[in-house]
Amino acid sequence: MSHDFVYTANPARILFGPGSLTRIADEVRLLGCPRALVLSTHSRREDALRLNAQLGELGAGVFSGAVMHTPVHVTEQAMAAFEDAAADCVVALGGGSTIGLGKAIAYRNDAPQLVVATTYAGSEVTPILGQTENGLKSTVKGAAILPEVVIYDPELTLGLPVTTSVTSGLNAMAHAVEGLYAKDRNPLTGLMAMEGLRSLKQALPSIVERPQDLQARSDALYGAWLCGTVLGSVGMALHHKLCHTLGGSFDLPHAETHAILLPHTAAYNAEAAAEVLAPAASLFGGELGGGLHDFAGSLGAPLALEALGLRESDLDEAADLAASNPYWNPRPIERDAIRELLQRAWSGDRPR
Ligand code: NAD
Numbered sequence: 001m002s003h004d005f006v007y008t009a010n011p012a013r014i015l016f017g018p019g020s021l022t023r024i025a026d027e028v029r030l031l032g033c034p035r036a037l038v039l040s041t042h043s044r045r046e047d048a049l050r051l052n053a054q055l056g057e058l059g060a061g062v063f064s065g066a067v068m069h070t071p072v073h074v075t076e077q078a079m080a081a082f083e084d085a086a087a088d089c090v091v092a093l094g095g096g097s098t099i100g101l102g103k104a105i106a107y108r109n110d111a112p113q114l115v116v117a118t119t120y121a122g123s124e125v126t127p128i129l130g131q132t133e134n135g136l137k138s139t140v141k142g143a144a145i146l147p148e149v150v151i152y153d154p155e156l157t158l159g160l161p162v163t164t165s166v167t168s169g170l171n172a173m174a175h176a177v178e179g180l181y182a183k184d185r186n187p188l189t190g191l192m193a194m195e196g197l198r199s200l201k202q203a204l205p206s207i208v209e210r211p212q213d214l215q216a217r218s219d220a221l222y223g224a225w226l227c228g229t230v231l232g233s234v235g236m237a238l239h240h241k242l243c244h245t246l247g248g249s250f251d252l253p254h255a256e257t258h259a260i261l262l263p264h265t266a267a268y269n270a271e272a273a274a275e276v277l278a279p280a281a282s283l284f285g286g287e288l289g290g291g292l293h294d295f296a297g298s299l300g301a302p303l304a305l306e307a308l309g310l311r312e313s314d315l316d317e318a319a320d321l322a323a324s325n326p327y328w329n330p331r332p333i334e335r336d337a338i339r340e341l342l343q344r345a346w347s348g349d350r351p352r
Helices: 020-031 042-056 072-084 096-109 162-180 185-211 214-233 238-250 254-269 274-283 288-298 312-324 335-347
Strands: 013-016 038-041 059-066 090-092 113-117 128-133 136-141 150-151
Touching: 013 214, 020 042, 020 113, 038 042, 038 072, 038 096, 038 128, 042 059, 042 090, 059 072, 059 096, 059 150, 059 254, 072 128, 072 136, 090 096, 096 113, 096 128, 113 136, 113 214, 150 214, 150 238, 162 185, 162 214, 162 238, 162 254, 162 274, 162 288, 185 214, 185 274, 238 254, 238 312, 254 274, 254 288, 254 335, 312 335
Parallel strands: 013 150, 038 059, 038 090, 090 113, 113 150
Antiparallel strands: 128 136
């Protein structure tokens, strides 16, 4: 790593540890906003209602309509709920979908956000919002989008299903791998990326064996925080662009798509970014792409895009889309090589 860099840190207040959710009311008071609208997905509504009750007079009610990819029509319903409840801040309880909704509200009315993060996707520490309207996904960035306070309470992740834990953990690892070779990387993001990778590599096999292992859950969430912080600090490249394309154009699920593509995108960039990827490669047995593929397989993660419902006949279009918008990547974006990468990822073959 050359010592020639610019580093801009995102402001963050992080409360980490088992039981840290009990401190939420104090945090809402510290933010100076006494009416919090609690957000969740439909399936986590009961948890959101309990949290609203725990907030006592600070709880302004629950909106449990959050869904993946932050559709604008859902945000409009949530904005109406925010106004009806005379709320002045949001508490997002959940993963990237719920956090995205909180960000979308804050983007529109600058409401302070408190996030209780319960997956490993990392959105809670980034100033980035992806939203969809009429089937098109667009991304916006800005200070109002970055949540003010994040609570990481590993106890809340004990019930995250093992399959979701695995794909979400691999999603987090993808932020770290791309952070290692990011054009605007710096020594601190490199340290966070490696510590995040080590933590998740250690934690995920234990979670598969013992989903209720609080130490493993804590290690995974700690790794997710670090990987998410890397995502929020530096620019991403091929891997995230490819996942964005497949998610947006072919409606593939977020974490699973990241999990399947990561070994292949890492292999694509392995030679061009060999020096900066060396510590990660040695963590995975010397060969990053193949090592990540074997690791994901050992955890029972999906390995083939075919299993997500992508048709083989879509691969040409996916490769065209991925190569059509030029962006920086350690290795140039070569359309035919991307097509080959997609074929292997579609079949679930080990990357070359
Ligand atoms: P998610 O938020 O959709 O959660 C997946 C499912 O797990 C949901 O049904 C949710 O209710 C459930 N769930 C969450 N926590 C749980 C828990 N502890 N126990 C049991 N069930 C739980 O999935 P995700 O992968 O966290 O987020 C994906 C979304 O986030 C995508 O829309 C993606 O684009 C976005 N995202 C954005 C950023 C960013 O920086 N802007 C970063 C990562 C992801």
